[in-house]
Amino acid sequence: xxxTAFFYIFAAILVASAGMVVAARNPVxxxxxxxxxxxxxxxxxxxxxxxxxxxxxxxxxVGAVAVLFLFVVMMLDIRFDQMREGLQRYAxxxxxxxxxxxxxxxxxxxxxxxxxxxxxxxAASGLTNSAELxxxxxTRYIFLFQACGIVLLVAMIGAIVLTxxxxxxxxxxxxxxxxxxxxxxxxxxxxxxxxxxxxxxxLRAPGWTPALDKPAxxxxxxxx
Amino acid sequence: MAPxxxxxxxxxxFVVIAFVIALAMVGGSLLAGKQKPYPExxxxxxxxxxxxDDSRRRFDVRFxxxxxxxxxxxxxxxxLFPWAVSLSRIGMFGFLxxxxxxxxxxxxxxxxxxxxxxxxx
Amino acid sequence: xxHFFFNTDLGFTILTLAQALAVLVPLLMGxxxxxxGERKVLAAIQIRKGPNVTGPFGLxxxxxxxxxxxxxxxxxxxxxxxxxxxxxxxxxxxxxxIAWAVIPTNNGWAVADLNVGTLYLFAISSLGVYxxxxxxxxxxxxYAFLGGLRSAAQMVSYxxxxxxxxxxVLLCVGSLNLNDVILAQRHVxxxxxxxxxxxxxxxxxxxxxxxxxxxxxEGESELVAGFMVEYSSLSFGLFxxxxxxxxxxMSALTAILFLGGWxxxxxxxxxxxxxxxxxxxxxILCILFVFIWVRGTFPRYRYDQLMxxxxxxxxxFSLAWMVLTAGFLMATGLLPQNPGxxxxxxxxxxxxxx
Numbered sequence: 001x002x003x004t005a006f007f008y009i010f011a012a013i014l015v016a017s018a019g020m021v022v023a024a025r026n027p028v029x030x031x032x033x034x035x036x037x038x039x040x041x042x043x044x045x046x047x048x049x050x051x052x053x054x055x056x057x058x059x060x061x062v063g064a065v066a067v068l069f070l071f072v073v074m075m076l077d078i079r080f081d082q083m084r085e086g087l088q089r090y091a092x093x094x095x096x097x098x099x100x101x102x103x104x105x106x107x108x109x110x111x112x113x114x115x116x117x118x119x120x121x122x123a124a125s126g127l128t129n130s131a132e133l134x135x136x137x138x139t140r141y142i143f144l145f146q147a148c149g150i151v152l153l154v155a156m157i158g159a160i161v162l163t164x165x166x167x168x169x170x171x172x173x174x175x176x177x178x179x180x181x182x183x184x185x186x187x188x189x190x191x192x193x194x195x196x197x198x199x200x201x202x203l204r205a206p207g208w209t210p211a212l213d214k215p216a217x218x219x220x221x222x223x224x
Numbered sequence: 225m226a227p228x229x230x231x232x233x234x235x236x237x238f239v240v241i242a243f244v245i246a247l248a249m250v251g252g253s254l255l256a257g258k259q260k261p262y263p264e265x266x267x268x269x270x271x272x273x274x275x276x277d278d279s280r281r282r283f284d285v286r287f288x289x290x291x292x293x294x295x296x297x298x299x300x301x302x303x304l305f306p307w308a309v310s311l312s313r314i315g316m317f318g319f320l321x322x323x324x325x326x327x328x329x330x331x332x333x334x335x336x337x338x339x340x341x342x343x344x345x
Numbered sequence: 346x347x348h349f350f351f352n353t354d355l356g357f358t359i360l361t362l363a364q365a366l367a368v369l370v371p372l373l374m375g376x377x378x379x380x381x382g383e384r385k386v387l388a389a390i391q392i393r394k395g396p397n398v399t400g401p402f403g404l405x406x407x408x409x410x411x412x413x414x415x416x417x418x419x420x421x422x423x424x425x426x427x428x429x430x431x432x433x434x435x436x437x438x439x440x441x442x443i444a445w446a447v448i449p450t451n452n453g454w455a456v457a458d459l460n461v462g463t464l465y466l467f468a469i470s471s472l473g474v475y476x477x478x479x480x481x482x483x484x485x486x487x488y489a490f491l492g493g494l495r496s497a498a499q500m501v502s503y504x505x506x507x508x509x510x511x512x513x514v515l516l517c518v519g520s521l522n523l524n525d526v527i528l529a530q531r532h533v534x535x536x537x538x539x540x541x542x543x544x545x546x547x548x549x550x551x552x553x554x555x556x557x558x559x560x561x562x563e564g565e566s567e568l569v570a571g572f573m574v575e576y577s578s579l580s581f582g583l584f585x586x587x588x589x590x591x592x593x594x595m596s597a598l599t600a601i602l603f604l605g606g607w608x609x610x611x612x613x614x615x616x617x618x619x620x621x622x623x624x625x626x627x628x629i630l631c632i633l634f635v636f637i638w639v640r641g642t643f644p645r646y647r648y649d650q651l652m653x654x655x656x657x658x659x660x661x662f663s664l665a666w667m668v669l670t671a672g673f674l675m676a677t678g679l680l681p682q683n684p685g686x687x688x689x690x691x692x693x694x695x696x697x698x699x
Contacts, residue, residue, distance in 0.1 A: 063471025134310025
């Protein structure tokens with residue numbers, strides 16, 4: 001009884017916040033509503049007894065994917081007037097895609113009854129559902145599992161190709177090089193006569209090379 | 225009545241209590257403290273001058289890269305959880321299956337390392 | 346009476362409420378006195394006295410601070426997003442408390458004894474980013490924004506290694522239930538066989554809670570106070586309390602994953618007389634002391650060094666160690682033999698309460 005009530009509460013908030021994702025004027029608010037929707041979906045998973053999936057939904061979608069969304073909408077200064085201009089041009093395409101998706105949804109859901117899902121009967125093995133999943137993901141569905149790995153690899157490479165810019169001017173710390181430095185390479189001990197100075201010369205160690213990976217200049221010797 | 229959802233009732237109680245306490249604290253300070261706002265007090269912190277422009281602006285793309293890489297590794301960890309609790313049942317095959325998965329991701333990791341995607345200066 | 350508390354809706358709700366308060370009230374007191382304890386320990390490290398005016402040994406200091414913060418004005422910057430500006434500290438503080446629902450304080454004593462307790466904690470800790478990110482954005486101030494972004498990237502980077510360390514522990518346990526994690530350490534605490542992971546976890550916990558030497562998001566010398574710069578009064582206080590509550594939470598998690606939680610160090614008479622919750626508290630206090638000790642000792646990391654440590658050292662290292670652990674357990678047949686069993690629901694859950 002109470003569970004049914006919770007189902008409808010979660011479902012109502014889920015649908016309402018999903019609507020707000022589309023309706024919110026401020027993109028940051030839209031992402032925050034999306035997060036609320038994820039939480040309610042996790043609640044629905046819990047009601048259906050899928051606690052592992054509920055937690056993974058929170059960890060992956062709320063904890064990782066939505067963080068990226070927030071990063072993007074917070075850091076891109078989106079101009080609303082510019083977006084309006086685009087709306088005119090892209091509206092027909094958007095409408096067409098939306099229509100196709102909607103038709104597919106109708107086709108799939110036509111036979112479905114919208115009601116609370118009966119909690120799945122506990123598996124006969126008495127395993128938690130995380131262990132049950134573990135039994136099949138890595139063995140029976142190994143090809144799908146490996147395909148996931150490859151999808152992630154492609155995503156990783158794609159992200160790097162799209163976003164990585166080489167900075168030529170920036171200085172990086174190379175700890176190995178720093179550790180490998182020897183005092184003899186960088187230090188010269190000199191003993192100038194008092195009052196004579198170094199004659200405007202800069203003391204350099206024999207193997208000294210300037211920073212920033214420029215080709216080493218000719219060896220500088222001191223004349224002291 | 226699913227026993228699973230019963231287990232989560234205390235979580236709901238914790239959520240309610242935590243938010244009530246936190247709201248009470250903020251609300252209490254709004255009520256208890258004297259509110260005397262004036263424009264200078266309400267301006268954003270800056271070193272003594274007016275802010276030049278809005279603070280929300282384009283930012284270094286590397287932050288996106290970090291969060292994308294985080295999603296990928298988070299998913300990897302998500303796949304590891306059920307594996308860790310069922311390893312003795314799925315035996316050597318399951319172990320090798322995961323090694324293959326991790327191997328593919330390690331290739332990606334080495335690629336990003338070599339490309340310098342993990343460099344900050 | 347028994348029947349009322351376990352078998353009726355109202356009774357069960359009251360019981361759960363009482364249990365929750367029994368965890369949260371000592372936690373809040375602990376948070377208050379952790380701020381005092383930190384000042385005392387830091388003072389001792391720097392050969393000072395620390396707070397010693399309010400009450401005997403300055404023991405009333407946390408209350409004096411609380412009253413002071415309560416009566417200060419809440420300044421909401423004019424350009425800020427008012428609702429989000431106030432939600433951010435509430436979220437940070439509430440998350441740190443919600444996580445305590447699953448912490449077992451004695452054998453089977455957890456308010457919510459979840460099958461997926463470890464995942465629950467991991468999920469809650471991955472939400473910590475939001476309070477900071479929202480605060481940084483809602484303040485509409487450059488320092489706050491920069492601090493928020495840095496902090497988010499930092500927490501996210503160390504989250505991966507925390508996840509891998511947890512997987513490593515789970516391999517030795519074979520269950521996601523936190524109580525099972527502790528019971529699996531009856532013979533030897535995991536900090537001994539998994540010592541490198543213990544170190545990685547502790548350092549990642551420092552980074553995850555934005556504590557020194559990883560407190561760049563609030564680095565005073567460059568970002569003033571980072572994402573907290575625009576906050577005042579108790580909305581600042583909530584961030585402050587949230588940070589300390591998170592410290593206690595991470596210490597509790599370290600104690601559970603690596604130091605045997607409520608288990609006595611030796612399973613013999615004088616040690617087993619002391620009840621489990623006291624052992625847990627003692628372990629948490631020890632780890633908290635190290636948190637403060639580290640703050641008093643180490644200089645702040647630079648941001649590039651921080652990211653390098655997270656992505657180039659901890660991530661590959663903990664991944665490799667995880668694979669090694671799995672391989673070792675496979676080869677020696679030491680894997681937990683009957684993993685993933687659903688725990689038998691306690692008496693509370695078996696009564697039909699709804």
